[in-house]
Amino acid sequence: MDEYGGRGEMLEKVIDSLNNELNLSRRQFLKISGISIVGISTLEPFLAGANTKPVIIMEQAEGVVISDPTKCVGCRRCELACTEFNEGKAHPDISRIKVGRNVNYGPKSVYAGEGAQGNWGGGLVVQDLCKQCPHPVPCANACPNDAIVIGPPLNARVVDLDKCIGCKMCLRACPWEMISYDSETNKATKCFLCQGKPKCVEACPASALHYTAWNDYTNKIPPRVVPTSVMPPEKAAACNLCHKK
Amino acid sequence: MKMAKYGGWAGKILRVDLTSGRSGTEDTVEKYKEVLGGTGIGYQVLWDEVPAGTKPLDPANKIIFATGPLAGTGAPCNGRTAVTTLWPTCWPKPLVATGHMGGQFAGELKYAGYDGIIIEGRADRPVWLSIINDQVEIKDARSLWGQGIRRTTLEISQQVGPETVVAAIGPAGENLVPMSVVMNSVSHSAGGVGSVLGSKNLKAIAVRGTGSVRIAGNKDEWEKLVKFHLSLLGANNQHVVPNSPQPWAEYYNPATRWVASKGRRWAAANPAIDTGSCDPHELNRLAYRTNNAAFFLGELAWRYTVRGNGCTSCPIRCHTMLRVPSVAAKYGIKEVGQNTCSGLQFGKAFFKNFPDGPRGQTQIEACMVGMNLADDLGIWCNYGQMQRDFQKLYYDGTIKQKLEENEFKSYSWDKYEKGDPSFLFELLPRIAQKQGELATVLGLGTGYVLEKWSLSEEEWKKDRRLMYWKMGHPKHHANEDAGQCGVIINTQYNRDAQNHSHCNFVRNGLPIDVQKGLAREIWGSRDAVDAAGSYTPMNPYKAKMAKWALLRKELHDSLALCNWMGPWVASPLKERGYRGDDTLESMLYSLATGDKKSAEELDLVAERIFVLHRALTIRDMGTKELRTQHDSIPEWVFRDSNDRPVYTKGTIHLDKDDLNLALDMYYEEMDWDKSTGAPSGETYQRLGLAKIADHLGRKGLLPQSRGEGKDVK
Numbered sequence: 001m002d003e004y005g006g007r008g009e010m011l012e013k014v015i016d017s018l019n020n021e022l023n024l025s026r027r028q029f030l031k032i033s034g035i036s037i038v039g040i041s042t043l044e045p046f047l048a049g050a051n052t053k054p055v056i057i058m059e060q061a062e063g064v065v066i067s068d069p070t071k072c073v074g075c076r077r078c079e080l081a082c083t084e085f086n087e088g089k090a091h092p093d094i095s096r097i098k099v100g101r102n103v104n105y106g107p108k109s110v111y112a113g114e115g116a117q118g119n120w121g122g123g124l125v126v127q128d129l130c131k132q133c134p135h136p137v138p139c140a141n142a143c144p145n146d147a148i149v150i151g152p153p154l155n156a157r158v159v160d161l162d163k164c165i166g167c168k169m170c171l172r173a174c175p176w177e178m179i180s181y182d183s184e185t186n187k188a189t190k191c192f193l194c195q196g197k198p199k200c201v202e203a204c205p206a207s208a209l210h211y212t213a214w215n216d217y218t219n220k221i222p223p224r225v226v227p228t229s230v231m232p233p234e235k236a237a238a239c240n241l242c243h244k245k
Numbered sequence: 246m247k248m249a250k251y252g253g254w255a256g257k258i259l260r261v262d263l264t265s266g267r268s269g270t271e272d273t274v275e276k277y278k279e280v281l282g283g284t285g286i287g288y289q290v291l292w293d294e295v296p297a298g299t300k301p302l303d304p305a306n307k308i309i310f311a312t313g314p315l316a317g318t319g320a321p322c323n324g325r326t327a328v329t330t331l332w333p334t335c336w337p338k339p340l341v342a343t344g345h346m347g348g349q350f351a352g353e354l355k356y357a358g359y360d361g362i363i364i365e366g367r368a369d370r371p372v373w374l375s376i377i378n379d380q381v382e383i384k385d386a387r388s389l390w391g392q393g394i395r396r397t398t399l400e401i402s403q404q405v406g407p408e409t410v411v412a413a414i415g416p417a418g419e420n421l422v423p424m425s426v427v428m429n430s431v432s433h434s435a436g437g438v439g440s441v442l443g444s445k446n447l448k449a450i451a452v453r454g455t456g457s458v459r460i461a462g463n464k465d466e467w468e469k470l471v472k473f474h475l476s477l478l479g480a481n482n483q484h485v486v487p488n489s490p491q492p493w494a495e496y497y498n499p500a501t502r503w504v505a506s507k508g509r510r511w512a513a514a515n516p517a518i519d520t521g522s523c524d525p526h527e528l529n530r531l532a533y534r535t536n537n538a539a540f541f542l543g544e545l546a547w548r549y550t551v552r553g554n555g556c557t558s559c560p561i562r563c564h565t566m567l568r569v570p571s572v573a574a575k576y577g578i579k580e581v582g583q584n585t586c587s588g589l590q591f592g593k594a595f596f597k598n599f600p601d602g603p604r605g606q607t608q609i610e611a612c613m614v615g616m617n618l619a620d621d622l623g624i625w626c627n628y629g630q631m632q633r634d635f636q637k638l639y640y641d642g643t644i645k646q647k648l649e650e651n652e653f654k655s656y657s658w659d660k661y662e663k664g665d666p667s668f669l670f671e672l673l674p675r676i677a678q679k680q681g682e683l684a685t686v687l688g689l690g691t692g693y694v695l696e697k698w699s700l701s702e703e704e705w706k707k708d709r710r711l712m713y714w715k716m717g718h719p720k721h722h723a724n725e726d727a728g729q730c731g732v733i734i735n736t737q738y739n740r741d742a743q744n745h746s747h748c749n750f751v752r753n754g755l756p757i758d759v760q761k762g763l764a765r766e767i768w769g770s771r772d773a774v775d776a777a778g779s780y781t782p783m784n785p786y787k788a789k790m791a792k793w794a795l796l797r798k799e800l801h802d803s804l805a806l807c808n809w810m811g812p813w814v815a816s817p818l819k820e821r822g823y824r825g826d827d828t829l830e831s832m833l834y835s836l837a838t839g840d841k842k843s844a845e846e847l848d849l850v851a852e853r854i855f856v857l858h859r860a861l862t863i864r865d866m867g868t869k870e871l872r873t874q875h876d877s878i879p880e881w882v883f884r885d886s887n888d889r890p891v892y893t894k895g896t897i898h899l900d901k902d903d904l905n906l907a908l909d910m911y912y913e914e915m916d917w918d919k920s921t922g923a924p925s926g927e928t929y930q931r932l933g934l935a936k937i938a939d940h941l942g943r944k945g946l947l948p949q950s951r952g953e954g955k956d957v958k
Binding site: 070074080084085086089091093094100109110119120121123183204206207 | 408
């Protein structure tokens with residue numbers, strides 16, 4: 001146990017993953033964290049000082065679902081399994097894997113022209129999946145109620161339904177449009193990895209989905225949209241503690 | 246939010262009156278629970294609301310798009326929408342019939358909150374129907390009128406969004422060509438109904454739904470049941486045996502649609518994908534088992550296969566997407582196309598010969614050209630009857646004789662005879678536009694072709710190669726697949742029978758001995774089934790199988806399960822002795838809706854639906870004498886071209902007296918009057934259709950009551 005009750009180890013893991021991009025040494029990081037290491041736990045936000053709102057730093061997820069579009073046959077059984085076997089209702093609109101929106105014309109939608117994919121284009125069906133983002137987790141940081149938290153056992157980024165107020169800010173923050181709003185519960189929902197046995201992977205009849213150890217795909221898979229900037233200014237200010245040179 | 250009593254159903258039926266422009270909803274469960282959905286709702290609406298004597302293109306005719314309680318769920322093979330109306334190509338008098346489309350329409354309609362749509366009246370100008378959840382609008386379609394199905398779909402999707410599912414008619418439907426379709430999701434059509442929509446000035450129905458379908462039962466039980474169902478699936482048409490030897494397989498049968506194998510590749514995928522050996526326990530490889538392009542067009546089709554495609558929720562991808570680069574330069578069409586079975590072969594089937602033979606490159610190009618044209622113009626093939634008629638009429642000289650010289654010369658017959666697919670550009674657009682005598686007549690459907698050109702139906706009924714059955718329509722899995730059972734089934738409908746319950750069993754690829762073992766469990770005797778083309782005389786178990794097949798078809802069409810895939814009474818699982826499960830439909834229905842029904846109880850509902858179809862046929866024909874005036878068998882069934890005796894191995898023809906006995910046994914099994922083939926008052930009563938019996942009784946359309954007419958054995 002270190003002086004932070006074991007939390008320092010987690011911070012080290014986080015800092016290790018951030019290290020390449022931010023060029024911070026562990027020592028620098030701990031210095032910063034030393035002034036602010038109040039509320040870090042697997043479920044609590046990283047509080048960054050008196051004048052700022054908490055910025056959420058999360059432990060890396062341990063798993064992620066990846067896909068092979070060349071194998072997708074567009075049946076959407078993944079979307080149905082995701083919602084039926086988890087919520088007991090067939091509700092593809094809130095599925096945490098998204099295929100239906102690409103089935104007809106592909107990610108570039110009806111305006112793709114010659115470049116159209118999907119059934120009406122060249123045939124390719126792209127499956128959209130949650131990247132279980134590393135820090136900064138856009139959906140979590142956009143949430144005014146800190147309702148996107150990490151869930152055991154895999155540190156998936158999950159919606160805490162008790163905290164979610166259904167404001168949809170997270171929907172606008174995700175560059176891959178992977179958060180859904182369930183109009184029947186008035187809550188947001190997102191991929192939570194099904195305790196390491198994702199229903200979508202199990203349901204795919206074409207072996208086009210795989211569950212694998214987490215890896216950072218955020219810089220490998222192009223975003224669908226430029227997210228609306230929804231981070232509260234107080235949180236943005238907290239970012240400066242690490243990111244401002 | 247108040248939770249609905251039942252799961253499965255979306256809960257509402259949308260009713261749209263195009264004459265007044267008004268729309269409203271009705272409670273599905275309250276009004277239609279006793280007929281489930283699909284064809285059940287379709288028949289019920291026609292019985293209640295469309296009087297005898299109505300013509301298909303009258304504003305008083307209605308057209309019902311209906312799914313069922315399982316559509317949109319994760320139950321495998323539920324992507325079906327039944328389209329019911331008075332059938333324009335039913336000859337000599339239009340009667341009730343149904344078309345069935347897969348694709349994405351059914352699920353999307355359920356997610357929008359509807360189990361079905363009843364369309365009535367006629368708009369005063371071209372319109373399309375926009376359904377976005379509870380927002381229903383009738384929109385101006387004047388700019389879409391005249392456009393193909395592809396462009397119509399794109400322009401509507403630009404307005405509503407890329408996830409929209411558009412079911413549209415093409416120019417053929419607009420021009421009231423009876424041989425026309427409504428089509429969604431590129432290649433999923435309901436044949437025969439395009440002109441009914443055209444007559445109502447309804448160009449398209451666009452649906453977008455963001456809601457859900459609730460599973461009433463426990464979600465873990467549902468998950469188990471769905472996985473159980475998946476474990477019983479075969480390839481397309483529930484063929485449970487691979488068509489080539491596989492490391493895991495006890496049997497193989499070259500006739501099945503289970504064509505996957507190591508080395509057979511979706512070669513136009515980028516990069517290519519090997520379909521592999523597809524052990525039946527590997528549920529993550531279900532989608533690779535079927536390639537209907539390879540099945541119908543031969544080995545060459547693998548080279549052009551991009552992937553399998555099909556309906557929402559179905560792991561069996563029976564539509565095959567092909568990329569054939571040569572067609573872009575040669576014919577100026579898109580190099581990607583997709584369809585299955587008759588739709589896939591729409592263009593090919595017109596030709597007798599191809600320069601490079603029946604399994605070469607040109608036949609595949611003919612398929613690509615045919616799909617490109619027919620699936621955009623919205624032309625129907627009537628299960629290939631249009632093409633068989635065309636070949637006959639050309640090669641026997643009828644076309645030349647019937648056309649004015651100028652019109653005859655306007656076609657490049659040399660191209661046609663050589664098997665040049667570009668001939669289709671001369672023919673198909675003219676059918677859709679009703680240009681000239683030939684194209685106009687072909688677009689009428691066989692019965693009306695014969696009538697218009699004073700040809701004899703008897704001649705069509707004699708020629709086995711024409712596959713013609715009756716009432717303007719062909720056979721659909723008759724004696725070539727299931728002997729007397731297939732024949733009985735083909736007598737029952739007002740178009741081709743579209744029944745797969747029986748053929749999906751007898752063609753499943755299992756050795757006959759295994760089939761007979763299963764048959765004893767399902768229908769009570771090994772004698773219920775014969776090997777195809779090795780028939781034995783009629784027996785009561787064949788009649789039981791026929792009844793079962795008919796009821797299961799109507800059950801599937803009303804639950805929104807696919808009768809092209811079900812029932813699932815055999816499986817690929819050796820450890821189960823290749824058994825499937827005959828109670829699967831009732832388990833799925835009970836768990837999804839929360840309305841617990843045993844297989845027997847659900848079969849009774851199916852019987853009610855099927856008898857409703859019978860009652861509608863009797864009412865609209867104005868006679869109860871269906872045995873002699875409706876349930877007819879074409880002469881070719883009784884003939885063998887090599888004069889082999891009946892029941893000889895290798896011949897599929899059957900004996901006339903034996904088939905009379907077959908009908909006797911079938912009517913008895915159905916509890917119908919044997920002399921007329923009509924259900925008795927007691928039968929209607931038993932099925933909860935007393936009001937229908939009253940109506941028919943008043944019109945003199947009930948057979949003699951029981952005791953007077955029925956033989957007691």
